Amino acid sequence: MLAAIRSASIVGIDAFDVCVEVDVASGLPHWTLVGLPAGEVKESRERVTAALSNSGFPVPPRRVTVSLSPGDTRKAGTGFDLPIAVGLLVALGEIPIDAVNELVFLGELGLDGAIRGVRGALSVARHLSDQTTRALVLPPANVDEAGLVRCVPLVAPSTLRDLVDALRSGVLINATPGERTTTESDDTDFADVVGQESAKRALEIAAAGGHACLLIGPPGAGKTMLARRLPSILPALTEDEALEVTAIHSVAGLLSSSGLRLSARPFRAPHHSISSAGLVGGGGVPRPGEVSLAHHGVLFLDELLEFPRSALEALRQPLEDGRVTIARAALSVAFPARFSLIAAMNPCPCGNAGEPTRTCTCGESEIVRYRSRLSGPLTDRIDMHVTLGAVSPQLLQHPSDGEASLAIRGRVEASRAVQRRRYASLPTAVRCNAHASGRWLLSHGAIDREAKALVTSAMESLKLSARGYHRVLRVGRTIADLEGSVAVSTDHVAEALRYRPR
Numbered sequence: 001m002l003a004a005i006r007s008a009s010i011v012g013i014d015a016f017d018v019c020v021e022v023d024v025a026s027g028l029p030h031w032t033l034v035g036l037p038a039g040e041v042k043e044s045r046e047r048v049t050a051a052l053s054n055s056g057f058p059v060p061p062r063r064v065t066v067s068l069s070p071g072d073t074r075k076a077g078t079g080f081d082l083p084i085a086v087g088l089l090v091a092l093g094e095i096p097i098d099a100v101n102e103l104v105f106l107g108e109l110g111l112d113g114a115i116r117g118v119r120g121a122l123s124v125a126r127h128l129s130d131q132t133t134r135a136l137v138l139p140p141a142n143v144d145e146a147g148l149v150r151c152v153p154l155v156a157p158s159t160l161r162d163l164v165d166a167l168r169s170g171v172l173i174n175a176t177p178g179e180r181t182t183t184e185s186d187d188t189d190f191a192d193v194v195g196q197e198s199a200k201r202a203l204e205i206a207a208a209g210g211h212a213c214l215l216i217g218p219p220g221a222g223k224t225m226l227a228r229r230l231p232s233i234l235p236a237l238t239e240d241e242a243l244e245v246t247a248i249h250s251v252a253g254l255l256s257s258s259g260l261r262l263s264a265r266p267f268r269a270p271h272h273s274i275s276s277a278g279l280v281g282g283g284g285v286p287r288p289g290e291v292s293l294a295h296h297g298v299l300f301l302d303e304l305l306e307f308p309r310s311a312l313e314a315l316r317q318p319l320e321d322g323r324v325t326i327a328r329a330a331l332s333v334a335f336p337a338r339f340s341l342i343a344a345m346n347p348c349p350c351g352n353a354g355e356p357t358r359t360c361t362c363g364e365s366e367i368v369r370y371r372s373r374l375s376g377p378l379t380d381r382i383d384m385h386v387t388l389g390a391v392s393p394q395l396l397q398h399p400s401d402g403e404a405s406l407a408i409r410g411r412v413e414a415s416r417a418v419q420r421r422r423y424a425s426l427p428t429a430v431r432c433n434a435h436a437s438g439r440w441l442l443s444h445g446a447i448d449r450e451a452k453a454l455v456t457s458a459m460e461s462l463k464l465s466a467r468g469y470h471r472v473l474r475v476g477r478t479i480a481d482l483e484g485s486v487a488v489s490t491d492h493v494a495e496a497l498r499y500r501p502r
């Protein structure tokens with residue numbers, strides 16, 4: 001007897017249909033699983049047979065063949081336990097075949113028959129939203145997450161036995177997602193930041209134009225504090241962006257079982273001991289890395305020069321394309337990775353160089369060697385270098401009356417709207433000034449003749465490369481957009497020039 005059960009699997013953060021066929025035939029007891037299963041899928045045999053037997057449905061000694069199609073795509077995850085078990089029960093005549101029509105099954109089985117949560121349920125629900133489906137049968141632990149996609153009915157039995165009873169009786173009770181817990185931004189606000197006005201200005205420009213930014217300053221200058229507040233001035237996430245961000249965290253297994261929807265822009269701050277795979281994604285079954293967890297948000301790399309060079313070089317692709325592609329023998333997986341990069345470093349190994357009230361203990365050659373590590377493929381992609389001084393103790397005693405993030409965000413959103421209109425006819429990878437090519441800006445960016453002349457003359461004094469030249473144009477364009485100015489003037493590029501390394 002043959003049964004075909006609908007299920008789904010994930011590549012990157014996108015789900016695709018999988019048909020689970022189960023055939024039970026007479027012959028010597030044997031279990032065959034085909035269709036490019038990953039290790040954890042192969043192990044489903046042990047979980048499924050134990051769960052069935054402990055739920056009162058011992059698998060008779062027959063020849064069992066399980067086939068996952070399409071057969072040429074690798075299947076990962078533990079979510080096939082449930083469709084395989086249901087397929088077996090249909091094939092054995094325990095569940096009427098009509099009972100599983102237009103149902104999609106996803107879930108891991110405990111040996112006792114409990115239906116356990118899986119990764120990526122939100123992606124499966126998103127995938128099913130434009131298909132004809134009676135319901136998605138999934139673990140109770142994934143209901144809140146999958147429920148974010150409102151149009152897909154969910155059924156969430158807690159045990160295999162409950163599921164069989166429901167399918168036999170034909171009464172499927174829809175699960176209701178719990179209260180939508182959301183992560184609002186954690187109260188960080190630029191109003192709390194004492195002093196550092198020029199750094200705040202720089203971060204406003206970075207937020208407005210999507211520019212990568214390097215903060216250089218001594219310990220205690222507030223680099224981390226400033227970076228942590230960048231999400232609070234970025235435009236609010238749209239509904240679609242929030243779902244996409246939540247789906248990435250779901251695939252990474254980082255969504256709490258309470259069905260968190262990430263409604264604030266992510267802020268990721270990996271330690272410099274992270275591997276390249278941890279940073280950009282990887283693994284036998286590719287998982288998203290920090291760059292994808294920071295999608296639509298902020299990736300903060302503190303102590304930039306301590307990161308291994310290989311990890312920093314791996315950042316080039318996502319910085320350029322807004323996505324990461326991980327190639328494996330059986331599949332190539334792409335994860336979205338469009339993030340704002342904020343990096344931070346000390347001015348010298350001891351951290352005190354350039355501070356009037358502190359003593360730098362580093363030798364000149366030591367500082368030169370330290371700084372030279374900056375010239376790399378990554379720093380070449382950082383539009384803005386911002387130098388911060390230590391905050392004076394007198395200033396710290398005053399309660400801050402800095403401008404609130406909400407007001408800054410208003411200006412950022414207005415300038416982003418101008419940029420979206422400007423780049424509307426270009427490929428979707430280009431939506432803000434940071435992604436525009438210097439050449440395009442030179443001819444279409446409304447840059448004054450005097451402004452161009454100023455940057456050209458600065459090329460010599462600052463030893464700007466052609467890339468550096470384009471960087472100044474991009475940042476200058478953003479400064480003009482923040483001001484609501486159609487043309488980029490000498491004032492705008494003069495400010496942009498301050499963000500070139502000395």
Ligand SMILES: [Zn+2]
Pocket residue numbers: 348349350351352353360361362
């Ligand atoms: Zn020093």
